[in-house]
Amino acid sequence: MRTQVGIIGGGPSGLLLSQLLHLQGIDTVVLERHSRDYVLGRIRAGVLEHGFADLMREAQVSDRMDAEGEIHDGFDIAYDGKRHRVDLKGLTGGNTVIVYGQTELTRDLYEGRDRLGGVVVHNAEDVTPHAFDGNGSPYLTYRLGEAVHRVDCDFIVGCDGFHGVSRTSIPKDVLKEYETVYPIGWLGVLSRTPPVSKELIYVNHERGFALCSLRSQVLSRYYVQCTLDDSVEDWSDERFWAELIARLPEDAAATIVTGPSIEKSIAPLRSYVAEPMRYRNLFLAGDAAHIVPPTGARGLNSAASDIYYLYHAMVDHYRKGDPTGLDRYSERALARVWKGQRFSWWMTRLLHRFPDANDFDRRLQKTELDYLFSSQAAMQSLAENYVGLPF
Known part of the structure; x- marks a missing residue:
C-alpha cells in the first residue's frame, strides 16, 4: 500500500488529521491496534476550547457537536463552602467552551472518514515505523492475523498515545523527557442522571478535590480525588455518592x-512532555508527546493544537512546496504545549489537597483562591487559558 502520510493511532488526533488532510487532497492511512x-x-474528556470546535467545523464533522454540544459561558470554583463563578465569555470578549464527550466526537470523526472513503485499518497489531531517519523512504509494517502488511509513505505521524510505539522509536540520545507524577488520582463515575449544575463546578x-461535569442534560460525569492505593472495587456507588456530596457546597x-x-474508573495524574516532537520524517502529536492532569481540560485540546500546526504544515509542503511549517512544527507545537502544561499544573495545585502539604502550603492555597476572585486580571488570565490560547 502507498500513501502520503501514514498515521499511527485511530483516536481523535489521528482521525482529525486524516480528515483534514483528505479534504486538502492529501492521502493518508490510519493504523489502529484496537477495534472501532x-x-x-473509551470515556474521556468532554470540554472543547473554541479553537478545537473550529477545527471540527473545518473538518466538516461538526453538525452533531453544534446541535447537541452544551455551550458553556463559564464555570464555578467552590471553596470554603461557597461557589464563585468564572465568566469565561465576559472575561475573554465572547469566547466560550463546548461540552461534548470525546466518544461522540470520535464517532463523528469516524463517520467523516467513512463518508470520504478514508482508509482506517483496525486491529493492526505490531505496528512498526521504519526508515524515518532519512536513510531511505519511510514505511510502516503491521500484522493482521498472520499476515504482515506494509504501508510506504512520505511521513509518519504518531498519534498512538503515551504507551505507543512512535515516541519510543526516537533514539534515546535525541529524546528529552520531562515528567512529574502527582501523588493523587481521580475516581470518575458516569451516570444516567441530570447534571447538578448547567455549568461545571x-x-x-x-x-x-471534586468536579461536577456532564456529557448532556441526561448524562453526568462526576469525580472525586482519591489516593493512588485506591481501586475501583474499593468504591461502591453508595460510597462514591456519599463522598461527593460531602465535598459539594x-x-x-x-x-x-x-x-x-x-x-x-480511576485515573492517575501526571504531567509529561517529550521533546522534540519531530525526528526527521517522524512526527508526534497528542498523548504520544505530552500528558496533562485533567484539571484544566487541556489534554484533548493540546492534541488539537498539535494537529492544527501539523495539518497546516503538511498542506504548505504538498501544495506550495514550502517546508517551513514542517521544520518549525516541534518548536511551534511545544511552545503551546508548555503553556497548557503550566495552566494544568497551576489548576491542579490550586484545587487539590496534597498528602505532603503542610499548614503553610494550605494557607497559600487559600490565599491564591482569595486573590483569584478579588482580581479581574487574575480571573481574566484563568479564563483566557481555559477557553484556549490562540494557535
Missing part, C-alpha cells in the same frame, strides 16, 4: 440526583 468498538468505548474541599449537595454508575 473499543475506541468508541470545580471544588476545593478539605476532604479533597450545600446548594449543590441538596439538589444532586444520584443513580447507578454506568462506568467507573
